[in-house]
Each structure stands twice: as structure tokens, then as C-alpha cells.
Amino acid sequence: MTGRDAARLSFPQEVHGRxxxxxxxxxxxxxxxxxxxxxxxAYRKLARKYHPDVSKEPDAExxxxxVQEAYAVLKDPEKRTAYDQLGSGWREGQDFRPPPGWGADRxxxxxxxxxxEDARAFSDFFxxxxxxxxxxxxxxxxxGFGGFGADFGGAGARGFGEGAFHGRGQDHVARxxxxxxxxxxxxxxxxxxxxxxxxxxxxxNVRIPAGVTDGQHIRLSGQGGAGVGRGGxxxxxxxxxxxxxxxxxxxxxxxxxxxxxxxxEAALGESVKVPTLGGEVETRIRAGAKSGQRMRLKGRGLxxxxxxxQYLHLKIVAPEPRDDRQRKLYEEMRDAFDFDPRAxxxxxxx
Amino acid sequence: xxxxxxxxxxxxAEGPLSLGEICRACGLQADYVIDMVQVGxxxxxxxxxxxxxxxxxxxxxxxxxxxxxxxxxxxxxxxAALVLDLIEEVRELRQRVRVLEGDPLQRG
Numbered sequence: 001m002t003g004r005d006a007a008r009l010s011f012p013q014e015v016h017g018r019x020x021x022x023x024x025x026x027x028x029x030x031x032x033x034x035x036x037x038x039x040x041x042a043y044r045k046l047a048r049k050y051h052p053d054v055s056k057e058p059d060a061e062x063x064x065x066x067v068q069e070a071y072a073v074l075k076d077p078e079k080r081t082a083y084d085q086l087g088s089g090w091r092e093g094q095d096f097r098p099p100p101g102w103g104a105d106r107x108x109x110x111x112x113x114x115x116x117e118d119a120r121a122f123s124d125f126f127x128x129x130x131x132x133x134x135x136x137x138x139x140x141x142x143x144g145f146g147g148f149g150a151d152f153g154g155a156g157a158r159g160f161g162e163g164a165f166h167g168r169g170q171d172h173v174a175r176x177x178x179x180x181x182x183x184x185x186x187x188x189x190x191x192x193x194x195x196x197x198x199x200x201x202x203x204x205n206v207r208i209p210a211g212v213t214d215g216q217h218i219r220l221s222g223q224g225g226a227g228v229g230r231g232g233x234x235x236x237x238x239x240x241x242x243x244x245x246x247x248x249x250x251x252x253x254x255x256x257x258x259x260x261x262x263x264x265e266a267a268l269g270e271s272v273k274v275p276t277l278g279g280e281v282e283t284r285i286r287a288g289a290k291s292g293q294r295m296r297l298k299g300r301g302l303x304x305x306x307x308x309x310q311y312l313h314l315k316i317v318a319p320e321p322r323d324d325r326q327r328k329l330y331e332e333m334r335d336a337f338d339f340d341p342r343a344x345x346x347x348x349x350x
Numbered sequence: 351x352x353x354x355x356x357x358x359x360x361x362x363a364e365g366p367l368s369l370g371e372i373c374r375a376c377g378l379q380a381d382y383v384i385d386m387v388q389v390g391x392x393x394x395x396x397x398x399x400x401x402x403x404x405x406x407x408x409x410x411x412x413x414x415x416x417x418x419x420x421x422x423x424x425x426x427x428x429x430a431a432l433v434l435d436l437i438e439e440v441r442e443l444r445q446r447v448r449v450l451e452g453d454p455l456q457r458g
Contacts, residue, residue: 219364
């Protein structure tokens with residue numbers, strides 16, 4: 001037995017834990033006998049749909065990674081043949097163990113045959129079949145920032161022809177969902193970064209500064225880490241996503257709130273308490289206010305320099321009459337007002 | 351698991367960046383960023399010559415997005431510039447829609 005054989009045979013023993021079978025054809029939505037052209041088309045379509053930079057799907061990042069893994073296998077005739085030889089009897093998610101002697105007698109070595117492009121946080125199943133990353137030193141990325149922070153270092157050195165960035169598999173989009181209250185006042189937020197570079201997902205405590213807005217990017221810099229500087233490669237960029245709030249709707253730094261008011265408040269004017277991000281404030285509804293009117297509370301929006309404004313969208317809400325007296329009051333109003341709420345509508349359609 | 355706390359700085363809050371700083375932050379060589387300027391992926395906010403260029407820090411986001419789009423969707427840099435503009439426009443429009451849709455509670 002040669003040394004190479006020994007290495008191959010020991011391969012399965014390196015595996016610990018459960019490995020789930022991946023149905024790459026299902027991921028790509030193609031038949032098992034799909035042509036390379038069909039696979040490529042399917043990939044392009046799915047990549048456009050799930051690319052984290054353009055997708056609005058909530059699970060875009062995960063889906064995109066699955067698609068990339070499936071494509072890495074199916075686009076490569078050698079890998080696809082190997083995968084096909086597992087047979088079609090497997091179900092997605094089924095416990096998987098490679099057949100005995102996997103990788104032998106095929107005339108090529110799987111391990112070492114995996115480009116860095118393929119190594120973007122692919123599944124254990126992929127690792128099991130094609131080896132690759134897990135054995136590489138840099139994947140263990142012990143601790144701190146190194147593992148995912150070093151991501152942008154490599155590419156520059158490789159020149160700029162087509163494919164120059166294929167080694168940048170680790171450059172993922174990272175987003176952090178921040179509750180509006182924390183965006184307003186600043187505060188600690190525990191965030192989980194998706195698995196990158198084949199490592200585990202990891203969570204960090206991040207101090208979010210006051211006044212971040214939706215879609216804004218923040219830079220995380222390691223504390224005292226060597227080589228970490230302004231825009232240095234030890235930095236990590238995150239996109240802020242504001243968690244939808246049940247009351248406040250945010251546009252830029254402006255905050256919008258629907259403010260229900262009673263018909264008599266609208267007619268006669270009234271001082272009302274309204275919620276803002278900074279707590280309740282009192283404001284005056286002017287007599288004669290109309291439904292749909294907007295009132296602006298300057299500087300009461302999301303903090304920042306300058307702070308945003310809060311807009312109140314007035315909404316006149318009429319109570320339902322519950323007894324005879326209340327019904328009578330409505331009847332009196334009807335008779336006392338010579339009011340046609342649809343007069344304007346008619347005038348405009350005439 | 352790290353116990354320490356990372357400090358986040360909003361990119362917009364930082365001062366303008368030079369070409370060299372963009373290159374370092376994105377792991378790119380200057381020529382490539384200059385190509386990106388030619389096709390409108392990023393635009394300097396001041397400076398007539400590359401050595402004097404200053405970029406809004408948001409340029410880092412655009413450059414890195416452009417790289418990912420090129421890598422994953424096979425668009426060229428000009429296409430990436432267009433996609434970037436559209437991504438930003440769609441984001442603004444989505445915010446607008448959320449505002450106009452009204453009270454999230456009453457929407458159900």
C-alpha cells in the first residue's frame with residue numbers, strides 16, 4: 001500500500017458528526033440529465049435571485065451559498081461524475097457516509113483538487129466528497145478577527161485579469177439587524193456572523209453608535225489587533241438593517257407615525273400625547289385638522305447630526321355608536337351639518 | 351467565542367478617503383480602482399488626478415459590491431455600476447413604500 005492510498009483510506013475517519021446528503025440537482029432545480037448549458041442557465045438565474053447584494057429574500061445568503069456549492073459540483077464534469085456515482089437513491093438531508101474506497105480508482109485525487117473558489121463555507125457533505133478546505137490551516141482561523149477579517153487581503157496580490165477575485169470566497173455580505181431603539185440611542189448588540197471560510201458562525205458583541213440608519217454601513221475594527229487600521233484588512237464591514245417596528249416607520253432618519261384622532265379633536269383642536277423614539281411628547285392638533293394631514297415634529301426622528309424629524313400622519317377615527325344616546329348624537333350631527341364628504345370627488349369626476 | 355466588544359463606526363461618519371485608502375480597504379491595486387472610476391462604479395468627490403482624488407467612504411461599499419457582482423453574476427464593471435445605482439434606488443423606494451403602506455399594525 002502506498003502512502004497515497006493510506007491517506008485516502010484514512011479519510012473517512014477524519015469525519016466526526018453527522019453529514020447530510022445534499023441533492024445538488026434539486027438545489028439547482030434541474031433534472032439529473034441536465035446539460036452543462038442548462039445547469040449554467042439555472043445557476044445564473046438562481047444567482048440573480050439569491051445574490052445577497054441584490055436579493056430581497058430573507059434567507060438569501062444561505063440559499064446563495066447552497067446554489068454556489070451545487071454549481072461548483074455540477075459545472076465540473078469530474079466532480080459531477082463522481083457525485084452521480086453515488087446514485088440517485090439518496091434523499092436531501094439523509095445521513096451520508098461515502099462508499100468504501102471513495103476516491104480510489106478514479107484516476108484523480110479529490111483532495112487538493114478543490115480550488116479556493118469552491119471553499120466558501122461549503123457543507124460538510126461537500127468536504128466529505130471532495131475534501132478541500134478543512135485540512136487547510138487557514139480555515140481554522142483561530143480566534144479573534146483573523147479568520148474573517150483577513151478576507152480582503154489576498155485578492156490584490158493576484159492581479160486583475162478575469163478571475164482575479166475568485167480567491168475572495170470569504171468576502172460575504174454581512175448584515176446586522178438592529179432594533180430601532182438601539183439605532184436611536186446606541187447600545188450593545190450581539191450579532192452572529194455567518195460561517196465564513198469554512199469556519200463556524202461566530203457571535204460578537206458590537207457597540208452600535210447612536211444614529212445609525214437602515215442601509216448604512218458600519219466598520220468594525222478590532223481592539224488593539226495588530227495591523228488593524230483605518231480601512232485596513234483587519235476591518236469588517238456590516239450593513240445595518242433596522243428591525244421593523246410596530247409603530248415607527250423609518251425613512252432615512254425621518255420617522256413616520258400614524259396618529260389616530262377623534263373627529264372632535266380634529267374639529268376643535270386638542271393637545272395630545274404622541275410617542276416618539278425619545279419618549280412621549282405633547283403636541284397640539286390644530287382646530288380643523290384633516291385626515292391624511294401630516295404634522296412635523298422637528299428633530300424628533302432618529303438621532304444623528306442632524307437628527308431626523310418625526311411626521312405624524314393624522315387619521316380621523318370615528319367611534320362606533322353603542323347606545324341610543326350616541327346614535328342620537330350622530331343623527332344630530334347629520335342633521336346639523338349640511339355636509340357632503342364626496343362633493344369634491346364628484347366635482348373632479350364631472 | 352469572543353467576549354470583547356467591537357466598536358462600530360458608521361462609514362459615512364468618516365472623512366473622505368484617498369485612492370490608496372480605498373485600495374487598502376478593498377485589497378485592490380490602484381489601476382483597478384481607476385478602471386472602476388472610469389465606468390462609474392465610484393466617483394471621486396474631489397480631485398482631478400488620481401493622486402488628489404478623495405472619495406466618500408461609501409465608495410468602499412460600492413467597490414466591494416462591484417467585486418462580488420462581477421465574481422458571482424458575471425457582470426462587467428460597467429454593468430456593476432448600473433446594478434449598484436439600481437440597488438440603491440430600489441432600497442430608497444422600498445423605504446418609501448413602507449412609509450406609505452401605513453400603520454404596520456393595521457396592515458395585519
